[in-house]
Amino acid sequence: MAANGNLIRPYGSTPGDGQVQVSFTLPIKAGARAREAAKQLAGKMGLSDVQVVHMKDLHGFTYFILYGSVVHAVDLDRIPQVEEEELALSFDQINGLIEQELGRQIVVVGACTGTDAHTVGLDAIMNMKGYGGEYGLERYPMFDTYNLGSQVPNEVLLAKAREVGADAVLVSQVVTERNAHLKNLTELIEMAEAEGLRQDLIIIAGGPRIDQFLATELGFDAGFGPGTTPRQVAAYLAQEMVRRL
């Protein structure tokens, strides 16, 4: 796909053509200069052969859509290998694994922290009903679950974890405006460390803008993004618990 072994570039029509689509609004009224400003910005982003395909005046602002060929490439060798996905274990296999290897339930406490009131995602993972046709953790005989619901302060979550002797803490963060999620997540890890709880807990985060890289960077054990199924989380927790034996 790319001349140089592990360098990859975007692909539209022919390998390595670098085609990307970009849109943005600039605070300038539409016209020839505005179009040129958009092209220059695109140039700074590394686009060549820039085509401004749409320019719409928004009264003092201008909205642009453009296409171009980006000069940058990404070196796949510089992207750390991650376990792309846990071994796909079934409901029964997961319960079996826990029973055999741990011989007891895994205790998990979950919450939407800070001011976040979006419980649907966490409920999808934790509650009976589950998600995408798969049962939630609550339904697994080998999980003991506590779902604290919405707008839970980090300290309350950690206190509950301590109270019930949790093995794992599950945090959901959906609101990302003004980086609310980063603040809440960072605070949690700092608190857990300060309270000396960090190493005894598997702490994982989930939400539409969370991923493995972001989560580990913030000090979490794992991160789960959009479309996560409860079984993926259950499989991860079971295997991570076994790894930690």
Place this chain on the structure above:
Amino acid sequence: MAANGNLIRPYGSTPGDGQVQVSFTLPIKAGARAREAAKQLAGKMGLSDVQVVHMKDLHGFTYFILYGSVVHAVDLDRIPQVEEEELALSFDQINGLIEQELGRQIVVVGACTGTDAHTVGLDAIMNMKGYGGEYGLERYPMFDTYNLGSQVPNEVLLAKAREVGADAVLVSQVVTERNAHLKNLTELIEMAEAEGLRQDLIIIAGGPRIDQFLATELGFDAGFGPGTTPRQVAAYLAQEMVRRL
């Protein structure tokens, strides 16, 4: 809008927030590493706070949609001033101006050059019927027009211009795949220069991917993009002819 006088940055929700939307396809299968690759590419484009909001597996390729805040800004002072638009003259004013100042018709020859067969745009400018509710040049008493139609070689166009003693040459280029338009346009100017015709002619180009900056860079007198009306072209030609008196 921007801290520094003439620097502007994209705007989504709050001034200067730098928000841009980007989409592209990478030749790698979807997953955590692919997402990270997309983020890194966005990083190289100058995006910070990158959110990969959509990742779709295309079997070996992955399509991404992402948002981020671009660090680049554009300095408006570095964008040459262009006459944003000719004085908006009416049909009658244009004819009047030509009659008064030149005292004769302006002779124009137009063509879709090279292998381009997209005549609709040129017809919109040149033919009676016109475009967007405005008459085409043919309808102006003070224009004498020759529309050579589609797939006209550059030499044929120039020969005709010489034959009829044209004041202006109008070229349309719609197909841009493999930069076909750039080749055709460059060739035309080179030929006109070689034949010593260049300075006696107003040579203008039009088409969906043409603009003033590109056209002048290629050695044209002006360039007209999407949505151009015949009256804009007529006004330009009339005024440019007067300027050249």
Place this chain on the structure above:
Amino acid sequence: MVNELLVLDQKKVDQARDLARAIAQNVQREIELNTTVSIERTAARLYGIDGVDRFGVPLPNVVVDQVLEAGGLDRGISYWLANAVVALGKTPQAVAEACGEGLNLCSLPPQDPEKWAAVEREYVPKALDAIFEQRKKREAAKERLGVGSEPLKYVIVATGNIFADVEQAKTAARHGADVIAVIRTTGQSLLDYVPYGTTTEGVGGTYATQANFKVMRQALDEVSEEVGRYIQLVNYCSGLCMPEIAAMGALERLDMMLNDAMYGILFRDINMDRTFADQYFSRMINAYAGIIINTGEDNYLTTADAYEEAHTVLASNFINEQLGLAAGLENWQLGLGHAFEMDPKLKNGFLYEVAVAQTIRQIFPQAPLKYMPPTKHMTGDIFMGHVQNAMFNLASVITGQSIHLLGMLTEAIHTPHVADRVLSLENARYVMENARDLGSEISFKRDGIIQKRSEEIVDRVVEFLQEIKQLGLQGAISAGYFADIKRPRLGGRGRDGVIKKGLDYSNPFLTELKKRLGLGE
């Protein structure tokens, strides 16, 4: 006006409406027993009390809290204020400011009843007249400029900064928006006070304050002139301060208010007695101010499945209608809500959706129905999202909805960027103009999927309302009848702000509103 695309069994519709009326009457009886801190703060505001004390506490809270603490609130704040006005010879505002400095209303000696009654007779009509002035002003502006054609294009602004909101709102209006809603910052609904002044910090929305209302209304008045269309302004008359916001909105000439009889109970875990009392008084104010309310049934479908739970939306519409009418709202003010939340993967989902939207349309022919866009099934695929919104736009124009909240292609990503809104407006304009008269062109087969689905929902709603009537609305809510959420009668936030009215309780604003609205005692 309304196209009769479906054949409805009018007997069943009447039956459902009768059931809802009975349900509402039962609730209404209990409403009359209580007042709340927010109702009393509203009275204080209507006396003209505004501003904050030196700790930043809003003066309406200052006066009401001290009376509550002193155990005097069961008489109503009006008495205490009027009494103080007489005792101190000051305006209510000056009295409140004094309270901010330490004055305690309950420690003032009781004055001649004639005198404080006279104070009430002075201030109450003045406040209500001011509200009515705004109503007349709105009506004149609407008359003069028009309001756009239905479905009205309604967009939200939510930058967190009122001044940035203004820019976004103006741009939207210039590109075809008819209605602008300023979304509230995360969690404001749970504050038991209304913040003061203009604000620039909010997450996911902007504080609802009277100053912000004024800033935005003025900006929209300007842009209304510019675009030649009266641009309507919306905010949230919801949460713990529901009636106060009604008063603020009435005074600042808001045009619509999110205002639901049950939303706070279900989705914000606010105590039900509190909510029922608050919604009643707030709706009287909205009614008198000529404001159109928007009910919140769309919220049921953000957690529940739109196909399975369609009948709960309709049932709630019936209940909101009856509680609204009981508070003096007229049919043209009842922006009953529903939403296009059908799973896009469902085969024939569009047909099922049209069935519900059209059923609601025909059942409430005079109501300015508010139709909410896809949200739950929107993903980061903005291209697909834009198409989902197109189908929503189409459903809306076919079924003749009134207030159409535009879906944003970036729904799953961020509160709208300036261009998102314009893209959505263009989407709506294209689809709605392109299929403008489709609804009057077609009819549905008598034995078809759409007609059958409609019949099924009407049947289910009758059953459902029967059960609710049996349990009482409070009982049904406790039992999880709506949105799968159980809210016990005695639970929920703001319960200590509910006060049983004393025998000497009076709220002259409420009394006067009843009179002016023609509501019997």
Place this chain on the structure above:
Amino acid sequence: MVNELLVLDQKKVDQARDLARAIAQNVQREIELNTTVSIERTAARLYGIDGVDRFGVPLPNVVVDQVLEAGGLDRGISYWLANAVVALGKTPQAVAEACGEGLNLCSLPPQDPEKWAAVEREYVPKALDAIFEQRKKREAAKERLGVGSEPLKYVIVATGNIFADVEQAKTAARHGADVIAVIRTTGQSLLDYVPYGTTTEGVGGTYATQANFKVMRQALDEVSEEVGRYIQLVNYCSGLCMPEIAAMGALERLDMMLNDAMYGILFRDINMDRTFADQYFSRMINAYAGIIINTGEDNYLTTADAYEEAHTVLASNFINEQLGLAAGLENWQLGLGHAFEMDPKLKNGFLYEVAVAQTIRQIFPQAPLKYMPPTKHMTGDIFMGHVQNAMFNLASVITGQSIHLLGMLTEAIHTPHVADRVLSLENARYVMENARDLGSEISFKRDGIIQKRSEEIVDRVVEFLQEIKQLGLQGAISAGYFADIKRPRLGGRGRDGVIKKGLDYSNPFLTELKKRLGLGE
């Protein structure tokens, strides 16, 4: 199968069809008088002649051109080839190769008529049997795997490089495409020869060559197995080499062909006698190969207005139908074309569009109608474009179209990128599944906009066909009846490739095809 949403005046429809039949018969009479260089090259190809000479000239051109030059083509190439086969004792391919080296067919002595007739009797059935083999193979594969449900999702690939096209086509199939069209490079239609071998350089499309056909068919056969759906392949049986491409496509098992009786005349300025003759023979081949043709009426609307000129599309459909039937095509092979090109700014444009699409659907109930997407009104606003395509998808599913060429959001920008196609496929899947049975749910009001518009078009088409019949089709085309373009009878490209048949003319392939197709002399 077809929903009768409209009430058509069957008498008028019959009248239009009768007029078209008469028009076609007049053309047909003239067709029989001529042969063309491309028809003769096709005969050469069916003899198995392929490859190029050392100057790169395709051998079918080599043999035909030399006979043309020698003035012998009015006898038909078959005679000359068969004669040479007998004279030299070589295969036709070896004969052609020898021609490439300098041999002149016309200089060979005439052989015993019995002998060269025997050569024809050997090669002609062999070629046609090979075509029929492919047809059976296709039918078996369709039977075994199915072909997807209508409207079939048809996408184009156009990278210019056949190997890149293969990647793009496979990805499309894996994401729901049922039909893949490989677009031809700019200007190939005006080449009077078919390029040879696999190719990787093309602008806006990929050369149509037999080798490219084979590469793509094989790739699609593989992916058909993978996705469990027989993926159909399309190319252009159009331009100066129309019948040759028919032969190539038949042999390489293409499944559909763009193939129109008038497109080349109008849009490529090809001489009309040339085109009429070529289309006849090419269609016989397509007919026998079981290939579905796609006619090109959509092209009228890229220059003319879709509202004003709707009746010309329908008129052309009628004419294409009759000329198609005359060439042995069956109704299920007539993929008559039309397009969603209504100006998006037109109020109720969707209603007018549905009126036309449904009218055509009901008039040609057995034809696998090909519905083309918005192109002309697509702009660089890819978001709006995606919505225009959504409305097109909806119109298609409501009116039960058969072959649905997916619109691309980037139509105004570039030939589709790999992701564009997937976005479009997802758009179509969502809209079509979501409104799957809408067409069988609704009916149109008798006095409504849609019904009236349909009646207007049928009326106009009858008038229009009457005028055309008067003028003769050739006269009407000369007079600018279609697409506002005037093409004089004696003008246009490729006219010197039209040869009046001599008295001793024979084309045994055509004769045998007539027999096998059951077409009377």
